Amino acid sequence: MGRGAPPGLTVPRTTRWSRALGALAVAAALLTACSSPTPPAPRPTPAATVPAADxxxxxxxxxxxxxxxxxxxxxxxxxxxxxxxxxxxxxxxxxxxxxxxxxxxxxxxxxxxxxxxxxxxxxxxxxxxxxxxxxxxxxxxxxxxxxxxxxxxxxxxxxxxxxxxxxxxxxxxxxxxxxxxPQPVWWTGPVSAASRDGVTVLAGPGQSADAWLDRAVAAAAVVRERVRAGDAARWGGGLVVEVPASRTAFEAELGADPGSYTGIAAVTLGEGSGAGSALRVVVNPDVTRVLAPLGVAVVLTHETVHVATRSPDSPAPTWLVEGLADEVALAANPAAADGVAEPLLARVRADGAPEALPGDEAFLAGADDLAVSYAAAWTACRYVAETWSEEDLQRLYTAVDGGQRLDAALQATLGTDEARFTAGWRAALARQARS
Ligand SMILES: [Zn+2]
Missing domain, CATH: 3.10.450 (Nuclear Transport Factor 2; Chain: A,)
Incomplete structure (x- = not known):
């Protein structure tokens, strides 16, 4: 979803199922990741001007x-x-x-x-x-x-x-x-619909459209209240959340190979060709079985930030896109934040702070240490929010989303540059790792 990413790239949020859901921290079970899977094969633009074939x-x-x-x-x-x-x-x-x-x-x-x-x-x-x-x-x-x-x-x-x-x-x-x-959710199985406040849920058999609607409306309200960055300033609050009946149906809708999305909690999916296509949140129905309600709220809020900011279309580096989404979701659900940075902090204690912010490739599906990459993204955005403000984080995102280079945007919005910013983030990580 970062610079140079193919249009229509999907934006999944992943969880690491194998980590136990501890009593202390729902977040410990969340790999706060939104890795980019193999994008769907490019589809030819239909020739709308060609007369009906038959x-x-x-x-x-x-x-x-x-x-x-x-x-x-x-x-x-x-x-x-x-x-x-x-x-x-x-x-x-x-x-x-x-x-x-x-x-x-x-x-x-x-x-x-x-x-x-x-x-x-x-x-x-x-x-x-x-x-x-x-x-x-x-x-x-x-x-x-x-x-x-x-x-x-x-x-x-x-x-x-x-x-x-x-x-x-x-x-x-x-x-x-x-x-x-990829197939429309209503093409592959029966769905029920529920709508309120501009939010629509399409739910497969065994999923309660009303229960998912409550969760989605809550996530949309958080994002409406907290996010003005980039395209979110123009977001009308419209959100479509699709909850297929099973993980198999979830993978079918994404056009993914069976079993390849076992660890993905939800995906923000561009359904259409290229920039401007409809963005829907597609949920792995296993998520309510694996995550506590707080974790589900974090997942939906994170994805809704992607929808509101149209992040698949953004030129912003992936660490800023993912870090903003997590910062918004975790600031709204602070009890879920415990443990999110731990995979990175353990690395810092062992090897020192990372030399640089993670590149876009560190967020690809199947990349090693996704939990570390996402923790790096979140802590960098947390560093902006704590050292400057939440508002400044959104101004930084807006500047980069609008096409400014990162270094110029850091200078324009935070009065720093990339080298000093990275050094400050690394120092903050070192302090957190010791505490
Ligand atoms: Zn994400």
Missing amino acids: PAAQSVVDTLVQAGRTGDRAAFDAATSTVDPTFADRARLLYGNLVGLPWAVLDVRLRADREPVRGRLRELLGPDAWQQPATVRWRLVGETATAEHTVWLTFDLDGDRPQLAGTTPPEDPDDPDGAVR
């Missing part, structure tokens, strides 16, 4: 979307095929989600690359059936940016009339990344 099939898609949004079950059923018995549940799921979500925008546009179905589907649906990718653009009430996904639709013919017959990607896609492409 007017008859596009008309079916439009009918289905309209029927879902207006709750017209008969019209929806009339446009879906019943030939594949395994599609009945999917169709029901899709209809339920279309009816239940607070849409501001929902547009499904077929793309041109139509291809015949293969294997089991061909036997079932016949040689005239085909599959086709579609671009889904969607935005929920309260959001200001539109998400964009690619999905695959299968059609068969009832006479000469196309019907929707499936929603799974081709069994042998030309695009090898197709199987792990």
Whole structure:
């Protein structure tokens, strides 16, 4: 998410599950990290100006979307095929989600690359059936940016009339990344929605949308009150939090390999192409099992800082982005701060303070010592807040976010330079390590 990062880079917050949840410090179980995973494969910008690839099939898609949004079950059923018995549940799921979500925008546009179905589907649906990718653009009430996904639709013919017959990607896609492409949460499973104060939660089965809404509204209120830095000055308070049913569904939504996000508590995900895409917080549902409520509050507040500041689009160095998010979350939940710096302080006691602030690469998923990197980020921002003020920390972020180089921004906002700043932070670490 730092300088030079690909657009749409995701911003996960990770936890180290293996650390015990001590009675003293919830934070001890939190690896206060938000490492950057492998970004999703770049998606081609859909050719919005190209005429519908297939007017008859596009008309079916439009009918289905309209029927879902207006709750017209008969019209929806009339446009879906019943030939594949395994599609009945999917169709029901899709209809339920279309009816239940607070849409501001929902547009499904077929793309041109139509291809015949293969294997089991061909036997079932016949040689005239085909599959086709579609671009889904969607935005929920309260959001200001539109998400964009690619999905695959299968059609068969009832006479000469196309019907929707499936929603799974081709069994042998030309695009090898197709199987792990990020999917909308409402595409992969049933979701329930709850909204209040510009905050919307989409929750999978077994997750309480109302309980998550309370947590998300509280996090948004903290960020509205405390954060003015960068784009947050223009943030209207809109927040979408998605809580898939399971870790597997969480990984599917991210387009991540199964098992690769076991340790990730939540992700701030850019859903769309490049800067300006919709940013949603996607939560690993295991988080409430592993973390106490205070830890969950820290996770959601941290991610909401990323949403409010649109940090995936920011040129600020990652230590400042992550340090600000943790400083806000931990200042609002001070009981969670105990132990957060300990992985770094143990290192300082053993080897002395680090020579320099961590580079962006120290925050990549899979990097060694993520806990140390995140502790370094937080303590550097804590150093600004304690030596200058919280307000000055936000002014520093705003300057760097606006394109100033770090050294110039430090001089303009704090009256110091990078060398003196780093020396001061190292001295503060040495003092903390001795105390
Ligand atoms: Zn983060």
